[in-house]
Amino acid sequence: MQGSKILIVDESDIARTQLEQGLSDAGAVVQTAASAHDALALLPRWPADLVVSGLPWEVGSMALCAGIRAAARPPAFMMLSPRPAAPVAGDGHDGGPRRAEGAALPAAVVQAHEALGLSAAGARRSSPPVPDVLRFHGMLGCGTDMRALIERLVRAARVDVPVLLSGPSGTGKELAARAIHGESARRKGPFVAVNCGGVPESLWESEFFGYTAGAFSGANRSREGLFAAAHGGTLFLDEIGEMPLVAQAKLLRALEGGWMRPVGAVREHQVDVRIVAATHRNLALAAARGRFRDDLLYRLDVLTVSLPGLAGRCDDITVLARHFLRACHTEMGSAVDGFETEALHVLHGYAFPGNVRELRNIVQSAAAFARGPRIGVWDLPERVCRPDGRAQGPVACATPPDQAGTSDLVTLEECKRAYVHEVLRRVRGNKRAAARILGIERRTLYRWLTPS
Numbered sequence: 001m002q003g004s005k006i007l008i009v010d011e012s013d014i015a016r017t018q019l020e021q022g023l024s025d026a027g028a029v030v031q032t033a034a035s036a037h038d039a040l041a042l043l044p045r046w047p048a049d050l051v052v053s054g055l056p057w058e059v060g061s062m063a064l065c066a067g068i069r070a071a072a073r074p075p076a077f078m079m080l081s082p083r084p085a086a087p088v089a090g091d092g093h094d095g096g097p098r099r100a101e102g103a104a105l106p107a108a109v110v111q112a113h114e115a116l117g118l119s120a121a122g123a124r125r126s127s128p129p130v131p132d133v134l135r136f137h138g139m140l141g142c143g144t145d146m147r148a149l150i151e152r153l154v155r156a157a158r159v160d161v162p163v164l165l166s167g168p169s170g171t172g173k174e175l176a177a178r179a180i181h182g183e184s185a186r187r188k189g190p191f192v193a194v195n196c197g198g199v200p201e202s203l204w205e206s207e208f209f210g211y212t213a214g215a216f217s218g219a220n221r222s223r224e225g226l227f228a229a230a231h232g233g234t235l236f237l238d239e240i241g242e243m244p245l246v247a248q249a250k251l252l253r254a255l256e257g258g259w260m261r262p263v264g265a266v267r268e269h270q271v272d273v274r275i276v277a278a279t280h281r282n283l284a285l286a287a288a289r290g291r292f293r294d295d296l297l298y299r300l301d302v303l304t305v306s307l308p309g310l311a312g313r314c315d316d317i318t319v320l321a322r323h324f325l326r327a328c329h330t331e332m333g334s335a336v337d338g339f340e341t342e343a344l345h346v347l348h349g350y351a352f353p354g355n356v357r358e359l360r361n362i363v364q365s366a367a368a369f370a371r372g373p374r375i376g377v378w379d380l381p382e383r384v385c386r387p388d389g390r391a392q393g394p395v396a397c398a399t400p401p402d403q404a405g406t407s408d409l410v411t412l413e414e415c416k417r418a419y420v421h422e423v424l425r426r427v428r429g430n431k432r433a434a435a436r437i438l439g440i441e442r443r444t445l446y447r448w449l450t451p452s
């Protein structure tokens with residue numbers, strides 16, 4: 001029932017209200033109509049998973065049923081048996097099917113809904129469709145951008161020259177480097193990764209080139225460096241923009257022909273290593289400012305592959321969120337098995353400054369704290385729902401300079417949505433309580449929550 005879209009059609013206000021409240025409490029998203037005509041007018045705009053009709057067969061239900069069957073994607077149809085006539089003294093049972101009344105009516109619909117196996121279908125239909133998923137050496141995504149990225153990585157893997165991966169933090173640069181290695185002729189050789197920003201300048205040479213016994217005090221034994229460890233394979237230099245200038249000069253020498261000399265050694269060794277480097281910085285700008293060597297940049301910048309930020313890539317967000325949730329099943333034993341449509345909607349609008357890594361963390365935390373079987377808006381971290389967490393759309397990017405300082409302002413509609421989500425989050429998804437706080441009817445809240 002959770003997330004299923006149900007349209008109730010009944011001429012009686014009382015019956016509609018009873019059903020609406022009972023089914024909403026059971027987790028369904030409910031709309032109502034008083035006649036077959038109104039219902040058929042609503043359905044193209046609001047595709048329901050199930051239509052529940054309390055109209056008599058000849059006066060309404062037959063027309064409704066015929067209209068639904070003509071739809072491109074007909075919802076399931078459930079007809080309530082006729083309302084009992086006014087009781088007649090001494091008439092205990094008329095022999096026909098008895099219609100549940102009062103609180104028993106919604107419960108009977110929920111039961112029938114489940115018996116008909118509509119739950120899963122309903123939930124599936126109310127979520128966005130799953131786009132075709134592309135997988136490449138542990139990378140997931142969909143659409144033309146992902147296809148183009150895979151093609152570029154495959155082409156980069158085929159030629160044995162340095163590759164420079166650029167993109168904001170958490171976009172999958174290390175994953176892409178592993179993919180290039182795994183797809184290349186060097187795949188049987190080692191893949192050695194190092195974060196250049198994490199190696200102190202004083203240790204750089206011994207870390208990368210190794211040292212001989214007695215090269216310095218404490219060097220009792222010789223030790224091979226990262227270049228030697230990557231011989232025959234790929235050396236991944238993450239955050240190369242953070243490398244000290246002195247180290248850059250030494251790296252350049254090693255890249256020219258693969259020659260390097262361990263600290264304390266007399267002779268140079270030649271190693272066969274392919275370099276894949278990554279950065280979140282603009283290296284050309286860093287070079288222009290004298291913080292990165294031009295000649296090293298030219299040497300590295302033979303093939304470049306840029307990885308895009310996650311914000312606004314709705315299909316990828318859906319695919320990745322589901323992928324990380326599946327991982328939570330296996331790694332954390334989480335029983336949460338999906339997302340409320342609205343939660344995905346909120347994720348689609350979030351700016352994701354930490355990109356895919358942040359999405360993974362958000363899903364893990366939501367799965368750990370979720371109260372229901374599916375992740376709802378109220379399970380997402382607060383920052384994701386706040387207006388200042390929203391991705392800046394093309395309109396904001398196009399803000400003219402004389403309006404500088406206003407690009408973080410959102411529309412009234414965005415502000416309303418964010419506030420509604422915040423209220424829902426605080427009341428842990430209780431829509432009755434949220435509607436009370438917002439001062440609106442529950443059906444208005446449902447309408448706001450239904451993506452147009």
Ligand SMILES: Nc1ncnc2c1ncn2[C@@H]1O[C@H](COP(=O)(O)OP(=O)(O)OP(=O)(O)O)[C@@H](O)[C@H]1O
Pocket residue numbers: 138139140141167168169170171172173174175176238278280320356357360
């Ligand atoms: N396309 C993707 N499919 C699946 N997982 C991904 C994808 N992109 C990134 N990830 C996951 O996101 C996390 C961050 O990825 P990764 O470390 O490769 O990013 P990065 O760009 O190298 O980050 P940084 O610049 O901070 O080092 C990892 O857990 C990675 O598995």
